[in-house]
Amino acid sequence: MEPILQLEFDSTAFPDSYGELTTPVKQLVWILEDLLVLQYPDKPSHFRMNDMIDPFLKEITYLVIGYYYMTQGHKIGTDTNVFKWLRIKPSDIPPQDVIYRKMRDPSIVDAICSYGILNYKQPEFALLTPNPAPDNVLLDKTVNHCHIGSFEKVIYRVTAEDVVQTQIVINTECDVFHGSFHYNMAWHLGKQGALLNTVRAAKPYNRPINLRSLVYNARGARLDGFRNHVKLIVEQFSPMFVIVTESRQGVEAARDFASFIGYP
Structure with a gap:
């Protein structure tokens, strides 16, 4: 597998002095x-990480x-001082999927x-519980990205014009350092x-359609208020499909909800 970090540096070089480190690097050093x-x-x-006895x-x-590099990469950038200090290589760091799996292991x-x-x-109490007003989103690119925090209560009416194929990929990210x-x-x-x-692209539709989701x-x-809110918007907007994230309920509840809003 490709290493998670694409860093190039002289492994024999000595790291920068502590005073020269940026704050994000100092935080990792601490x-x-x-x-x-x-x-x-x-x-x-002469310390070498790979000589450590405790596996x-x-x-x-x-x-x-x-x-830390995955979640703070926008701050720490391609700084290599920690690698020079511990005398380790980017290939020593597990791939991203392994890190996510491990960080969910109790x-x-x-x-x-x-x-x-x-x-x-x-x-923590989520004090803002009222149902939000829908935001309209028009997808106009071949690949369109959406980033939603689990703590946000948001609803989007998503449309795209003249589409013959649709593939939606949903990934989850957990930043345990920041909860x-x-x-x-x-x-x-x-x-x-x-x-x-x-x-995994689906077969194209017989003719272009205007996607509504x-x-x-x-x-x-x-909450009954949530269920009724979704049902009302479905009746008004007539989406082809509905995606509900952060439901915090199981499969049976999902089936019951789908039947309630008319998507059995």
Whole structure:
């Protein structure tokens, strides 16, 4: 697999001095200093991460570094000082899908919390509970992206014109360092003369259609007010399909809800 980080640097080079580090890099250094009981060097060090005896602590360290770069990449950029300090390579860091899977493993999360790097997040009241007004979204690109935080209560009436293929990919992202969870949606649209070439692309429709769909981040779908709100919008908008995220309910409740709004 490709390494999660595409970084190039001289592995024999000494890292920058502590005072030269940016704040995001310093924050990662603080975490690693406490985790490894090390001090960021002010002179050349012979420490090598791969010589660490405790394999579980090594695994945790690689996960923390990879996850930090994944969630804070826009701040930390391509800084390589941590890699130079610990004498590790980008290929030592697990792939993104492995990191996400591990960071959802209760035993891994418990272990990281036990080191004091993570905090268990207490439930918080979502005080803004009224049903939101729908926002209209027109998809006008071959690939359209949508990023929704699980804490947001939002609804979108999504349309696209003259479509002959539709593929929707929904991925989830969990940032345990900041206690946030997001849905990333990618809408792939095929049109006449420009069909999708992805492996899982659906067969094209017989003729172009105007796509109408509804996306609702429910933040809990059990309230009668939510159910009635969706049903009203469905009756007014007549979407081809409805996507409800963050329902916080199971399959049977989803089937009951689909029947309630007329999508059995």
